[in-house]
Amino acid sequence: MEAKRGAVQTLVSNLSSVSERTRINALCELRTMSMKDPETRPVISEAGTIPYLVETLYSSSHPAQQNAASTLRNLSLTEKETIMSTRGILDALAHVISHHSSTSSAAAVQASAATIHHLLSRVDDYRTVVGSKREIVYALIDILRCHHSSPPRTVKNALKALCAIALHPLNCAFMVQFGVVSDLFSLVVNDRRVGILEDATSVIAQVACCDESLEAFPKVSGIKLLTDLLHFPNDFSIRTMENAVCALLNLVRCGGDAMAGNVRNYFLNKYDGIVYVIDDGSSKMKKMATELLQVLLDEFGFSKMPHCNYS
Incomplete structure (x- = not known):
């Protein structure tokens, strides 16, 4: 383990290098390490890596942004508390996801949506916190609106993140107000790529529990589509x-x-x-x-x- 700590510390120090290539190589190594060796995740977290990753999510360099987002996704499987306590994490994730159709790389968007899903898994308190970040919720819903031009994995990860957010009942009302119901049923009707129908109906099932859905579902023939x-x-x-x-x-x-x-x-x-x-x-x-x-x-x-x- 000491050898792993030393390797991680070296990589973290390289994140502040003046050389972009050195920084990207370090990010790539951290991504691979955090994916293949779960034991290194707490080591990476304890080394103070997460603030660097958060900052890099704003990078205009797609390789840097992509590797930072993917590393955060891997860490979010086990290091939820450290990530959620990092200053600016939700703003950074919102930045990546909200630029899904322009400046953010597709891989970074997919990883950031997956990070949200992982962070909310089995942690009720975080659903309230993330749900209050309206920019994230709106950006995830916007991915559904652009489903024809989005890779299947991007849509699926957005759906999984929205489903996790909707597990907190108070979040469902403003999700419906943001128009999620029509976007979800549009997926049901128009997008039959593998797994998307299952994930879309999972979110539909969650948001159906709020009063706002009683009016929203009939407007888009939602009840008929569900019975179909x-x-x-x-x-x-x-x-x-x-x-x-x-x-x-x-x-x-x-x-x-x-x-x-x-x-x-x-x-x-x-x-x-x-x-x-x-x-x-x-x-x-x-x-x-x-x-x-x-x-x-x-x-x-x-x-x-x-x-x-x-x-």
């Missing part, structure tokens, strides 16, 4: 169908009988997709699908739920 994901025959993944169930249940929980009636009208008594989730979904989603189906059947006085054959 649960009509057979279809070729949607079980995860997509689970997300559709979760979103509809959140809407019904929030909107009560009126929303339940609205949702029921789109199913036309054909609940095969919900039953499929009950049969083949995760244990958590089996329960949610059962609750949704029971609510939708209550109007008709069914005492037990139907069983469907998919063969």
Whole structure:
């Protein structure tokens, strides 16, 4: 470990070199080290590297910015507290993401969005802090609006970051106010690249739990689109169908009988997709699908739920 500490210290000292090539080489080494050797992450953090990385996110040099962002992404897997306590970190991440269509490199944008996702993983308090940084939230949503010109990985990382932010309920309201609902359903309709539909519906399921969504979803035919994901025959993944169930249940929980009636009208008594989730979904989603189906059947006085054959 002492050898690793020495190597890291040398690289960190090179970050302040007057030679751009020396700085970039040091950043590249730190990126590789933090990716391949998790034991070095606390060493890199303790050596005072993170403030240098934050500063480099503003660099006009794409190699420097890209390597700094990628190193931060790797460190964010384990060094969350140190990163979040670094002055200016959220401003720097917002800078990179907000310039996704102009000066920032695509790799730096992808890494910065992934950093936000990692920082918020399993840390509720950080969701409030990041959610209050409106520039980050708006920039992530703007990536969705530009999905046709964005690499799939950029869109997916933005969706994962937004999903993590939406796990804090109070963040959902202003996400909806920023127009995220229409952008998410645009992805559902128009972007079927691998994994994007699953990630988009994950965010939809989260934001569906706020009052603002009761008005926003119908405006973009969101309820119909969600029920379409649960009509057979279809070729949607079980995860997509689970997300559709979760979103509809959140809407019904929030909107009560009126929303339940609205949702029921789109199913036309054909609940095969919900039953499929009950049969083949995760244990958590089996329960949610059962609750949704029971609510939708209550109007008709069914005492037990139907069983469907998919063969």
